[in-house]
Amino acid sequence: MKNLQPIYPDVLSTITGGPRINLGLLECAVGLYPHMAYINQPFELIVILQSMVDQPLPVKVSLRLPTTDQNGNVVLIEAAKQQVAFNMNPGEVGVLRFPMIARPPTKASQDLPIKVAIRYKEITGQRIRPPGGGAAPTILSVSPFKVQALKETHFIDHKWDESTDILTVKLNLAAKTMPGNPAVPKVKYEPLWTQAEHKQEIELIKAHYNEALELAKPGAMDKLFYKMREVVTERFATRGMPLHPGEATAIAKVMTYTVEDAPTKEQNVILENTRWFRALCYVLTNDAATHDLDRDELLSQHIFNELLYDAIMIGFHILEYHVTEDLGSMGERVNYANQVLTWFGGHGDGDLTYIYLPLVLAGVAIGRTVGRGADSSPWDFHDQLIEAYNGRIRLADDNSSIVFDLLMELLQNYASKLRAARIERPIRDETSLPNKPITEIKRPSEFTDKPKSQIRRLNKK
Incomplete structure (x- = not known):
C-alpha cells in the first residue's frame, strides 16, 4: 500500500453526469439554475471548474449579458460582477456562482443568450487527470445536499467541434414578476475537491486495496x-x-x-x-x-x-x-x-x-x-x-x-x-x-x- 499513487478523481462528471468542455489545462461545465426564472427572481450561472495540472492555475471568468430580446425589447439583467479572477490550487475542483436578477422592463422571453468567457494563464505543469473522465471521487468538500443541488443545474451540451472561446447559455424568463426588489447576491467561488480530500481518499481506499490486488x-x-x-x-x-x-x-x-x-x-x-x-x-x-x-x-x-x-x-x-x-x-x-x-x-x-x-x-x-x-x-x-x-x-x-x-x-x-x-x-x-x-x-x-x-x-x- 505504501507505493500506491492515488489518482485525481473526475469530480466534474459526478456533478454534470456527462457535459464537459475541454479547455486544455482546465475542464469545465456551464449551466443555469433554475433554467427558467421569473422577473425579480434571483437565478445563478453555474460554472464547474476542474484543474488538470499539479500547479496553481490563475483563472478569469467574464460574462456578457443580453440587452435586448429577439423582438428588440429591452432586457435588463443585473449582476453583482461580470468578471472575476482567482487562483485555483493544484488539482482543485470548484464551483463559481454568478447570481443575477432580471429586472423590469424585461419581458417574458425564450433563449436569451448569456455569453461566458473562461480564460487561464498558461503554465508549465504535469497533467494529473486523464482527459475525458475518470474515476469518481470518494469524498467532496461540500455536503451531499449541495452536490444534489448542483446536479439539478441545466448544463449546456457543448459540441467538441464548436469554439470554446465564448460559451453561450440560454435563459428562459417566464411571464411573471415577483414582488419586491431583492438585492443581487455576491459572486462566490467554492472548492468542491482539494488536496485535503485527496489525503482522505488515500485512507478510504486502503480498505479495498487487498481486494484490488486479488482482482489484479x-x-x-x-x-x-x-x-x-x-x-x-x-x-x-x-x-x-x-x-x-x-x-x-x-x-x-x-x-x-x-x-x-x-x-x-x-x-x-x-x-x-x-x-x-x-x-x-x-x-x-x-x-x-x-x-x-x-x-x-x-x-x-x-x-x-x-x-x-x-x-x-x-x-x-x-x-x-x-x-x-x-x-x-x-x-x-x-x-x-x-x-x-x-x-x-x-x-x-x-x-x-x-x-x-x-x-x-x-x-x-x-x-x-x-x-x-x-x-x-x-x-x-x-x-x-x-x-x-x-x-x-x-x-x-x-x-x-x-x-x-x-x-x-x-x-x-x-x-x-x-x-x-x-x-x-x-x-x-x-x-x-x-x-x-x-x-x-x-x-x-x-x-x-x-x-x-x-x-x-x-x-x-
Missing part, C-alpha cells in the same frame, strides 16, 4: 481477452470508428496483456503505479455494487479508459523491441495517449492511427502470447489483419502510410514464426482467404515521405 492477479486463460474484445469492438464503434475483427482482436490482446502479464513481465511496469489499478481501487471504494461483478466485466467495463491509457504506453514499450521507427519521447507518448483519451471522451476528430499506433501493432507483436485460444488457428488472426489492411489502405494518406508499413513488417515476422513453429495454414475455401498474399500487397506509390516520428506528427495535430 491473472484470471482464467483468455477469459478476460474474450470480454475485452467484445468491449473494444463496442467502444470504438460508439465513437464512430468501427473495427475490423482482426483490429479488435489485436487491441484486446494488448489490453489483456496490460492486466494479465505486464506487471510481472515488464520491468518498468509497477502494478501500483498503473492508472488502471489505481482506478480499480477507486471504483471498489465508490460503488459497493462492483464487488459482486464478474472480474472480467469489472475490468473491461468500469476502468476501460484508464486501461486503454496504460495499454497505449505499454504498447509503445513493446514496439521498441520490434521496430526501428522513432516512436517519440516519453513526454510525446503521454501527450499522444491523452489525445486518444480526449477523443474517446467525445472531443476532437478520430484518426485511423489511433487504432494502429501502438495498439494493433503491439497486438501483432505479442499475438502468440495472448488470446491463443481465440481462433481456430493462429493464422486466422494474421488473415483477419490482412483483410483489415486491404480495407483500410484505400482510405490511407501519407500521414498513416508509415503505420501500415510497420503493420506489414510485423505481420511478416508473425507469419515467419508460425512457419518456423511448423504451424500449417488450414486448408480453406478460396473465398475465405485474404484478397492478396502478404508478399504481394504494396503501398500506394504516392506514399513516399516518411516523417521522423509518426507520434510527433500526431501530437502536433
